[in-house]
Amino acid sequence: MDSRRGAIAGIDARREILIAFSDRVWSLAETGLEEKESAAALQAALEAEGFRIRSGLAGIPTAFVASYGEGSPVIALLGEYDALSGLSQAAARPAKEALVPGGNGHGCGHNLLGVGSLGAALAVKDYLLSSGAKGTIRYYGCPGEERGSGKTFMARAGAFDGVDLALTWHPSDVNCVLQARTLANLSAYFRFTGRAAHAASSPHLGRSALDAVELMNVGANYLREHVIPEARIHYAITNPGGSAPNVVQDLAESHYFCRAPRVSQAKEIYERLCDVARGAALMTGTACEIRLAEGLSDYIPNRTVGELLQRCMAPAGIPAFKDADRDLARSFRSSLSAAELGSALAQARYTQGREIARRLEESPLAEELGPLFPGDSLLPGSTDVGDVSQIVPTGQVVTACTAFGTVPHTWQFAAQAASSIGHEGMLAASRVLALACLEAFGDPGLLERAKAELREVTGGRYECPIPEGVLPGVP
Numbered sequence: 368m369d370s371r372r373g374a375i376a377g378i379d380a381r382r383e384i385l386i387a388f389s390d391r392v393w394s395l396a397e398t399g400l401e402e403k404e405s406a407a408a409l410q411a412a413l414e415a416e417g418f419r420i421r422s423g424l425a426g427i428p429t430a431f432v433a434s435y436g437e438g439s440p441v442i443a444l445l446g447e448y449d450a451l452s453g454l455s456q457a458a459a460r461p462a463k464e465a466l467v468p469g470g471n472g473h474g475c476g477h478n479l480l481g482v483g484s485l486g487a488a489l490a491v492k493d494y495l496l497s498s499g500a501k502g503t504i505r506y507y508g509c510p511g512e513e514r515g516s517g518k519t520f521m522a523r524a525g526a527f528d529g530v531d532l533a534l535t536w537h538p539s540d541v542n543c544v545l546q547a548r549t550l551a552n553l554s555a556y557f558r559f560t561g562r563a564a565h566a567a568s569s570p571h572l573g574r575s576a577l578d579a580v581e582l583m584n585v586g587a588n589y590l591r592e593h594v595i596p597e598a599r600i601h602y603a604i605t606n607p608g609g610s611a612p613n614v615v616q617d618l619a620e621s622h623y624f625c626r627a628p629r630v631s632q633a634k635e636i637y638e639r640l641c642d643v644a645r646g647a648a649l650m651t652g653t654a655c656e657i658r659l660a661e662g663l664s665d666y667i668p669n670r671t672v673g674e675l676l677q678r679c680m681a682p683a684g685i686p687a688f689k690d691a692d693r694d695l696a697r698s699f700r701s702s703l704s705a706a707e708l709g710s711a712l713a714q715a716r717y718t719q720g721r722e723i724a725r726r727l728e729e730s731p732l733a734e735e736l737g738p739l740f741p742g743d744s745l746l747p748g749s750t751d752v753g754d755v756s757q758i759v760p761t762g763q764v765v766t767a768c769t770a771f772g773t774v775p776h777t778w779q780f781a782a783q784a785a786s787s788i789g790h791e792g793m794l795a796a797s798r799v800l801a802l803a804c805l806e807a808f809g810d811p812g813l814l815e816r817a818k819a820e821l822r823e824v825t826g827g828r829y830e831c832p833i834p835e836g837v838l839p840g841v842p
């Protein structure tokens with residue numbers, strides 16, 4: 368058996384184990400940086416297969432790396448396993464029904480993500496063992512993608528140093544290589560402190576922290592017009608200062624994200640936003656404490672790695688759906704609004720091309736491979752895979768794990784992350800990642816080309832957007 372067929376056979380042989388494992392992580396539904404049992408289960412599975420484990424990377428208890436093999440090249444597979452709060456949902460049920468009211472749920476399918484990468488790592492281990500090839504496969508257990516910037520803290524701690532290639536994937540509603548840039552993001556808290564007073568009898572003695580939060584928001588609204596159009600500034604009021612209108616609020620806080628195509632641009636906008644906050648404090652006679660809590664770099668697509676993944680996607684990356692999956696997908700699709708479906712189709716025309724998008728109007732599941740993006744398109748979201756991509760040539764694929772049109776971070780996504788649709792998508796991703804690792808192990812020239820391409824963009828420098836001294840997991 369050639370090595371490619373051997374890797375696919377290894378994934379097929381572990382099919383039921385991987386599915387049960389994914390469903391177990393789905394049931395645990397632990398949120399960012401709290402994924403204790405999920406991380407422990409993944410480490411135990413890797414250790415049982417002969418991987419060497421190093422845990423607690425970057426001071427995060429649920430971050431780890433598991434290595435198998437010796438020497439270079441070193442190829443990394445990234446796994447995630449964090450859930451989202453408030454998205455508890457019955458498995459495979461095409462109607463909103465929380466398993467635990469108000470509980471957590473895998474609304475982004477990271478149970479599939481973590482276990483899909485695990486399936487690939489085990490298949491690559493089989494290959495290294497049977498072929499006697501030189502090289503190391505590493506599985507990175509990356510916590511806190513949704514909240515916590517896990518990989519950014521890991522990157523700052525040097526966890527990805529010495530890696531020649533990093534590969535990962537994400538559950539989606541289509542099948543393609545994710546060859547697009549994402550936005551850098553800085554996340555900061557603005558805490559205003561004033562002086563409490565009776566709002567009717569002695570308002571002149573009060574200094575309102577809530578006024579400062581509101582004036583900062585007004586200033587941020589004016590700032591939005593004078594930043595580059597790709598930038599995004601958004602906020603939540605994390606402490607309005609209480610609920611009593613008759614008390615001048617002496618403490619209030621807001622939480623802002625500043626996103627832009629490059630870290631340097633996000634930093635520049637962030638500094639201007641800090642001036643807005645200081646201005647609001649000056650206007651209201653309050654004090655402002657600014658705390659940068661997290662940050663993410665923009666994702667750098669790598670053409671060499673993208674082409675490698677595209678070669679491996681067909682046909683390994685197309686999930687092997689059955690009629691029962693298509694029927695289930697139809698029920699989920701009927702729960703989507705016309706606007707949701709229309710938006711998905713508009714995006715598919717852009718990312719998959721008009722022909723595939725037209726077929727997706729009729730078919731409930733994506734069963735074709737989309738084209739390789741040109742590489743300079745921009746997705747208006749952010750991911751901490753961006754920080755890995757600044758250090759190591761990185762590639763990502765997406766596979767259909769849901770009915771076409773399903774939006775991440777919804778009950779529909781959470782339900783399908785533990786359905787036969789999600790399972791097939793996950794196994795397809797395992798196959799693609801394993802095949803890509805095999806090709807990379809056998810082609811040192813490919814790795815050199817990918818690294819040269821990255822050096823051309825970064826000059827070999829990485830500056831972490833999270834300053835030293837900022838600790839993981841401090842909200």
Ligand SMILES: [Zn+2]
Nearest residue numbers: 475477512537
């Ligand atoms: Zn996600």
